[in-house]
Amino acid sequence: MRLRHVTFHHVRIPLKRTIRHASFTRTATDSLVVRAEWDGAVGWGEGLPRHYVTGETIDDAWDLIDRVNLAESFGGRDWTLPTLIARCGEFSLSPGRDDVRSCFGNSLRCALELALLDGAFRSAGESLRNLPRYGGEESAADPVDALPRYSAVITVMFQPRAMSQAVAFRALGLKSFKFKVGAKPGEARFVRHARKLLGRSVSLRIDANEAWRPEDLRDHMGRFAAASLDSVEQPIPHRELAALAGTRGTLPIPVMLDESMCSPEDAQAAIRDRTCDLFNVRLSKCGGFLPALRILRAATAAGIGCQLGCQVGETGILSAAGRQFASFALGLRWLEGSFDSFLVKERLTRQNLTFGFGGRGRELTGPGLGIDIDEAAVARVTIRSKTIRCG
Template sequence: MGLVRIEGIHLALPLKKAIKHASYERTVSDSLIVRVTLEDGTVGFGEGVPRSYVTGETIETTFDALETGEVAQQVGSPSDFVDAVARIASIRLPSIENDPRGMFGNAARCAVELALFDAYGRRFGQSLSDAIRQLLTGRSYLRSTPGPVRYSGAITANGARKERISSWKMRIYGFHQVKVKVGVSGQDDPARLRQFRSILGRSTDLRIDANEAWSADELLERVAPLREFNPTALEQPVPHLEVERLTELRPQLGIPIMLDESLCGEPDAHRAIDSGLADLFNVRISKCGGIAPTLRLINLAVEHGLGVQLGCHPGESGILSAAGRHLASNLVGLRYLEGSYDRHVLAENLTAPDITFRYGGWAEPLSGPGLGVAVQHAPLERMTVARRELTP
């Protein structure tokens, strides 16, 4: 059962409010949606979130990466789901292979990989969880059965009044973990964290994300006044070009360091491990190239005693939310989990049913063939900016 068609779609998902951090501010989230069609007419959908400031990708470069990828040839004609999973997990794109950091094309690879898992899952009556469990066979961090997960909340940089309201919402909604964006110009981070602590309480696990905001030379000075609020992790404190400085600075900071923008492919992971740059990895399915590459990064972290956050891209649709749910539901030992913010972030979603987490951040594993969610035709058409028929 081979692949006969790949269509790339530029989708603009409207956000309920602007998402702001030290690197970027956006009111619309641009996604690459890939629709694949198998020989028998079975259709599958996948999503990638190209961000030029993360992996260097744009919508156009993702189209180009898939155009030259010879995906149909790599997938061939799987005889069953097990065969399909093995073939899909092995897909390679030239743009990634030729990039020293192994990341230029990751959003494209993620989108087509998820679309294929969705299509072949529907064709053979299997779920993405079944694929993940096959890929994790024998791993110590594979759950015995898919189980419920608990997501963390996030407070973006929105001004004192809005942040105070967000803090109360986090407390009332029962989140046990909250991430706060720091490092935005003009904001008093110690005062902000003091306010968050006073509202959230001492028992809430509070972590901070600087999104490359600080130079290595100022890092110790910036972090020192934040330690009294007991953040459990500091995410990407310096720009990627200065990340090597964390070898010397990390032991002096007093807060565990998590890499994000500096962790996009396996070369990044090996560099971080060899140089002692981090205590935790933030893996995001689109940023890291899909389910199979993400699992390889998780395995490297586990093997070397590093913690793992399964993150997300703000504004991703229910397609990536579903992929993250399937992955998290099958893993033991995730330090932090982000995602499934759908109805809290998106003015309109692409998929049904609504899989947004419930009170306390709790959510159940997904069932059904493929991704377990359905792409809705009407919102797909409304939010489409451009389409491109791609050589399969």
């Protein structure tokens, strides 16, 4: 199979409600959607630049497109699935030594990798859930029989509304909840009350979104400890991560890294310095399937658990990618995403991938990502686009 051309879309996805947390407030999200045309098949990918996560804005990612020599990297030759996966595994958009974490450009890398793999697997008539069968060293496992259940993610900015959302999700049968905290007083009391209301059988986690100071960390944890939490996500800013060195397994609540976990290099540093107990892996910030699998492999070898997270404003493209990834990636304790009907006004897919009762999402068995794209919807939200010919 041959790659013919790739089209990049800067899209603006409107949200159904304003989302606020300690790091940001948004009513829409500016994202990259990539369309890759192969012989007889078209693949799609998506990435969400976040300057406070990987240091890239949508304009940075857009400018980076012009520095990607797609024709040289992927054009002018016939590909098999194993050779394409190997080439994608080698492909990097990092600017080099100035990017010590190797994460700048990851949103573009994710969107491009997903589009290439989706199109190639469609051309071959294979589902992307079968990626490990062709992935060599990047393999994780054969597809699992049952997906992990999706978690509820709730911002504790307006507490009465947040509690109503938690009760509604519990009535929907969800058994895992994450509360985004760090912005207002009384949040610890709220989470303790939520524990009593939701019951001891559910998993509760919090995400501080870098809002705490290292010197106040144990005090904050002490206030939440009575809620019996499974983790606190990114409690302090990444720039102060050194304060967590050597703390793995010693704090009252297990620490999960998020903004500080954007690449395999981040994973190796966290393992070496013993800065956390858990990793939050998100496809867009980590650069796609293959870098995310490297992170999971490192975590498994080090005895560190992982969550597959999502970013606010993901459309059905990344919802599908996350579901396919969760179908073969071992070691995932929690799964987030597929909030399509709850959050975005334009999901871009013909299928509604929103999770259902119990947090379950239906299996996607069609070729590639297993979804159909509403190209009219893509056109409605496109701000600008450019096409690169590859062969």
